[in-house]
Amino acid sequence: DGDGVGDNGDAFPTDATETKDSDGDGVGDNADAFPNDASETTDSDGDGVGDNADAFPDDATETTDSDGDGVGDNSDVDRDNDGLSDELELRTSADIVDWPVQTGNASFTNGVLSANGGSWSYQANSARFSTYGFSDSYRLNFTVDALGSNNMFGLGNIESSASYGDIDYAFYIVNTTLYIYESGAYRGNFGSNSVAVGDVLTLEVDNGTVRYLRNGEQIREITYAGDTPDFYVDSSFYNGAMRLSNIELTPLSGSGFTVDVDNDGVTNDVDLDSDNDTIPDVVEAGLTDADGDLMVDSIDLQASVDPAPDSDGDGIPDYLDLESQNALNDGTAFDMHGYDFAAFDTNGDGMLTLQDGEGGSDLNGNGVDDRAEDSDGDGISNPNDEDDDNDGTLDIYDAFPFDPNEDTDTDGDGVGDNGDAFPTDVTETLDSDGDGTGNNADIDNDNDGLSNAVEKRVSVDVTHWTYFNGNAEFTDDELRANGGSWAHQANSERFSTYGFTDRYQLTFKVASLGSYNMLGLGSVESSASYTDIDYAFYLSNGNLYIYENGTNISDAINPRVAVGDTLSIEVSQDIIVYRHNDNTVREVFISGSLPDFYIDSSFHSGNFRISDIQLIPQSGAGSSLDEDGDNVLNEFDLDSDNDTIPDVLEAGIWSVGDSLTLTDLSLQGSVDPAPDSDGDNIPDYLDLESQNPLNDGTSYDINNTYFAAFDTNGDGRLNTDDDFGGEDNNANGMSDFVEEFGGSPSSSH
Template sequence: MGRGHTLSVALTTLLVMIMLGSAATPLGLEKYNTASTHSDSGIQADFNHPSIVVEGSQIEPMTFDAVPAFGSEAEGDCSPPIICPQPETPVKLADIPSSGTLGQNSGMVAMDGMLYFDANTPKSQLWQYDPSTDSISEITSISQSSSYGGQVAKYGGFATLEHILYFDATESASGTELWAYSPLNDTYWMIDDIRSGSGSSKPGSSTGLVPMSGKLWFNAEDGTHGNELWSYDPSSRTAEMVTDLSPGSSGSSPGVFSGLVPISDRWLLFDADDGTTGIEPWVHDTFTGYTTLLGDINPGTSPSLPGYLLPFMHVGDHIVFDASNQTHGTELWAIDKTSQNWEATLVCDIWQGSSSGQPNSGSDEPAVIGDRIYFSARDQAHGSELWSFNSVDQTCTRNSDIRPGSQGSNPGSVSRGFHNIAGIIAFSANDGTSGNELWFYSPENSTSWLAADLTSGTISSYPGQYSGFTTTDEGHAYFTASSSGSGYEPHVIDATDFSTSLLADIRPGSHSSESARSTGYVIMNRDMYFDAKESASGSDLWVVRNATNNSAVAWTVSPALPYGLEISPVDGTISGTPTQVTDLTTYQIDATNSSGVTVSIYIEIAVLADNDLDGIPDTVPDDLSSYTDLISDSDDDNDGISDSVEVNSGSSPLDVDSDDDGFCDGSIEVPGVCTYGPDPYPMNPNFPVDTDGDRLADSDFDGNGPAVADDDDDNDGFIDSEDAFPLDPSDWLDTDGDTVGDLSDTDDDNDGVDDVDEHIAGTDSTSVDTDDDGICDGPYARQSCTTGPDPYPIDPLLPMDTDGDGLWDNLPDDAADNFVEDYDDDGDGLDDTVETGTGFYISPSDRGTDPLNPDSDGDGFCDGSNEVAGTCSRGEDPEPFNPNIPMDRDQDRLADQVDPQWPAFYGDEDADDDGDGYTDSMEYKCDSSALNPNDVPDDLDGDFICDDEDPDMDGDGSFNSEDRFPEDPNDWSDFDNDGVGDNSDLDSDGDGLANEYEHPECILSLDCDMDGTPDVSDPFPTDPTEYSDTDNDGIGDNSDPDSDGDQICDGSTSFPGICTGGPDAFPYDPAAYLDTDGDGLTDYLIEGIPSTLVIDLDDDGDGWDDLEEIRCRSDPLDSNDVPSDVDNNKECESVGAQVSETFAVFGAFIALLLVVGLFATPLIRDHIRKRIESSRSEDEG
């Protein structure tokens, strides 16, 4: 049949009955094998009877086989002439309206064949892309009145759980809270107003929204307990605080540094601050509900910041992360999952001492291959390079030195971590020559190489900086990078030859489309989706068709399957959880090969409703009842009242609270909906009376109404808190928790032995293990005991298990079939049949050793080849009745010498016969006795290496050849060559300053800050910008506004409380500050302060001495104000005559006044200075 033709064959109907729900017991083929398993077209269905499940759980996958029709092509063979689809050139799917931005808040997520993302158009809302219609649509309209819209997924991002999309959103009335969207009915709603009112709980702001174990986990702030860990349970539709680690309103702020990391679908690891230990690692066990501190790594309240650089990662039996303390800095820590008590331990001190190795993953996950995890870290010699941790032997190894020297290549810093591509690790690194480019490392041959220099020279391409790396099933990897001639555009690594190429230049030239910057590359079915922009503003949705899963055969179904089910386009498997009630419908399954030939098979699917999600359909239609053992649910809403009773009473069989008054119709409570009843008035919302609306009735109804107000609602004499059946006066105790009271239960402890038989046997009917020997009384295993029945249920010493291996030494004749007799009671590796216990060796089959003692002669070597911990090392003991053979002088259970004639001896020879810590070979070299623990060689540093062989005999870390004091562990260097070691020298650098007076960084430096001023003369020896302090106020002159401390600022600006605005003409001389004419001579000197300055006799430089100007009534500080001197004789006219006349009469007296005036000049000048400053202040005001 040629290309393009379709084989459509009418087949015997294949009925697949699906009920909304979990997997049920497979039905018998003899009853339900009503459909053929293949068609004449060549498609075979790998199921031949109805598959019946219940709402909320995945169906058993329905698979088809097209090999009969297409041969190896249907199994993924792409060899010629078969043509498999190849990745196509990226194309734009849709424009975001109004030049909006796609995925800016939290990227994009795929769910049930649809893409969901936030988009700002310009208001932030939730959008959807439907591949079936090739269209995008806006889903939400939250806070439309706000200019920012709903701010969808801004804090916690997106999460999918049970076909519901969860995200945070902001609404004016409730603030930022947790929201959800259901594609089934196209509705969205707020989950809970965790912080009541307009305040915001900001769910997931530090942890994100993490789905695990059927719940959603996140941090939130409720306004009372602070920021703590919360969870949301879709089954009960309730959000609740998981634990209050830091009681009070401050909160523990979980996940601020590490996020919230799920491990093995059970544990959640995160950092938190409980207010006592600081920020330390914690774990929450979702099975037990316990939250536990994993260790106070940085003792006290100081934080260790676990997971800040390297997130909690599971590798082998360990969970590794980075953490910091004062002793080791930031290094690699781990938790051993196999240990009974989880506790964080330091596994690698990469940079020895208090410096930090800073193991980190480059802002994303490290790569895990086998038992190794790869990350970047730094040490003193190599800087930051690629390292790995081996979880088997718990060692760290540096795997590369891409950039030799201490600078390092900083691997993974721009590629968002390290990425496993078909067993090769891809990451960014800078070798100092090519810039930040793409590198590969092969764990197989321990080599690293430059994968591609996308931008030639030292210019960096920054691979993955915008997008990270996305790997397909074929091992190809997509990422964004800049290459020569283009901006940041999508690239691909081909895993077949590890070549790297530009996928497309979406925005040609040097401009960048910044592909996947917001969304990353998202794989859905065969195609890969991402955001990109063709212009400077906005971004749009793009796709690469056939990016992955490129099998030659493509599968489709028509019409669309019930919601929640999907068909794989690659292999045709139908899987999922049906959430849409569907009548019996026929579906055509088509498989099309690379030649265009299509073959078909027809199946029928019916989806039945299950209102209460209890696994029982509400109703099984008569026309389908012959195909299933299921029966209709007698209590559709699971409220404890049968449907028939509810119909007769008028309440709804599909509503647990028919009148919506908060009191359940029946006796079963539904958290978040109603408190347990039964409601005596199920159709009257006004009764029972609940004044405050807290779902607690104001009064009780003697057991007939809500059991919430009475301490003993059923009046059976047992208070409700101690009554397993508070509404049943006939029972109050339920030992085994099976909801059947002990008075009615025929097996109270549910151990498989009836109470009557237990009383006859003398065992306790309320204890599963009467004698507490770890073996259950009955045939069932329980948490406290293993599967029984115990043949000696009241004797804790029997049955005996000498070696504790869970096998009984002697198996009673009436023991249950599940028990196995131990044929090696003492666990030494010899069967009991050959250990005859006679004390004499006869033959290999009659050894005479004790079958209940693994070491018959007590010499520490087992009779058999096994080691028995705490008793003996592995043998076989060549002479099991001679405690001196093998010889073991130091009793360390290692033979001093192993005789080659002992063919069955599997123990190890002792390298240190006398147990003194020195190997025998070492003692031979160092002339001490290997058989005398008191004769040891000279060993100055006690490292068990004798001095003659020790390259560092004093153990101070310096080799003898480089150690100035090789026999002194306290000294190894002598900076000033004075014969005294630096650690002992009181002045190590010999600069004349004792170490105790020098800065710690300057002890071995003559000019610590390299400013040219020796430390002995430098008041600031570690500050290269300061080297003098004129006024000794502790502030360097370069920084001091008043260097000489004379209260006159060096500059013109005033500093209140420090100095008045100058400038100070002599900033380094406190005795002077004024030089009116700027001639370098001070106007005056302050008395009592030593100075080398000279007083200026002509302050204003006008040629007239200050005394002359004072005498002639001109201003000595104003060069424009000079005495009148018409005849230019340097004597003022107006005063000259008066002076002559005065001197003639009062000469001697005037002379005396002049002398007094000379000494008063400073006072006059000070007055003048104050007058000038006053005038300046008035001008500034």
């Protein structure tokens, strides 16, 4: 055809416009809208979904029709045809808009609570939360729009005074400092600059516990006795322009907490049984289902029900309520137990799920357990059907009665023989790299020369200590001391020796509390005492304090520290964050260049031990098991950083086949440590600039490959953000575009 490609290498020797057919579907790559997908060739509406899979191939605004009603999901107000609108089924919060008490200049307008103070008697009180259907296990959120000067707000129970003394649990903002007060009593503060415009402040009420959070991080927890009061928002505005917006209640757990209440992977708006109680949503919406298709009998009834029925008045609509006739929700009157499928709820939780001996299968993905419907559509409900999947094997002999593709499980591992790479080996089901060794036993699941253990590392143990004094020692991966004076101490090597200079977290577990001991970050060793520890935790018989350069910064922090607790200090550019069991207890801003920290300590008395001392990156290479975010874990990903250079090449191995994996299987898992050409502690296979320790975006590896021009957004990766990136139909982590050319030869490799 005179196209410059010889006939032997030309998939279309008589067509000058085509030379390749990458997916073998008979359509040349130039004309194929999906050259790496054999199931698709055309995209008539240009929406990125092939015509064969597109329910609306000529409409670029629609691709799916979940309920088969002829209306695309994007336009459909009721995607599962259960009579409940999508908007209703996706609600997860209630805005607080009813404020019966507003005194002084306090007012609620356009969704914003505002006041300009004048005295503590200026206040606004909301309606009690029970009017919104919340009595316990909920979260109250506020967004700070303006700080004011001296203002307090939180949870009230009994209105005994027009002041702050009757606010049971309150945030108190003084300019930029955040305090906590409870029934008028001071409980602690978090330093200057601890609250800012835009911050979200939260109070959680959870079965006898109240938690305070700032921007999602817990800062205090307290327990109370007795029944949970019917709280309301109480406030007191003394001075300055204060504004709060987005004041809302969200459930902490149970019905309504998420858009997928029964956690079956099907969101409520397309789930025909949103609470998995075997009663279809259409029935619990108060409608009929004459034909048994679990949907409304007339399209006119779509989204016709709002509000959803709540038979017992507990604030939980019936379609989400496992006990819709029992406001106590105490597990004594599950709806399911009054119906045909009660016997299948073997764990007695009122739901038919994977935890039940007969539950958990939903092959058609409609949110209804296959036991509770007619899986094969033959007009016989599953409990009355001898062959539920109509595959010719009776259910009593079928290991997978709802899966027409499987009926046998020879090794009894839960995976059918047809889908099991090792049907007679109960310990294995998959062989990702096709080397004949199952993934569970394989030390190198992607055959790139880097062991699974190497590719799953996301932390570094701190094991090197440059200085010990007194009885301090590091033994059996524990730092230990029995004190004697503040001069007893241990110092680690500087963190730069581990490759950490910024954006990391130092974390350790408390193995023994001791009596008076201090440990944290040091930068300059100026004394054999605690005064030169820049940022330190001070443990005093279980009480936790913060000290910085010898100065006490905080009162005792609740809760107390216990053996087994984790303490951590995060270093992130100009911020130091202290955490106790992942709950933030203090943040402090720092200026100037970030020091090369080390662990500094001072042990005064008592048997003190810490273990699991680690440095963990906060962002960038090595902080994730899926470094490039392509949903293929590093251990299975042939290009873990998506720079178009296969991991096997960046591991320094040249024995590579067309599949971009090892040709010599004896080299599996042979590379440890992984090469780090520029010495920046980021291994080459995760480093977008493996020849540049500055990692400043000036010398991406991809720019030295054939594929530089395809990195259209200039981030050093070939991914979905680039014009020609993102296709990975064989899910091996390597762009199909790169595989088509057999890897990424370059001038530097």
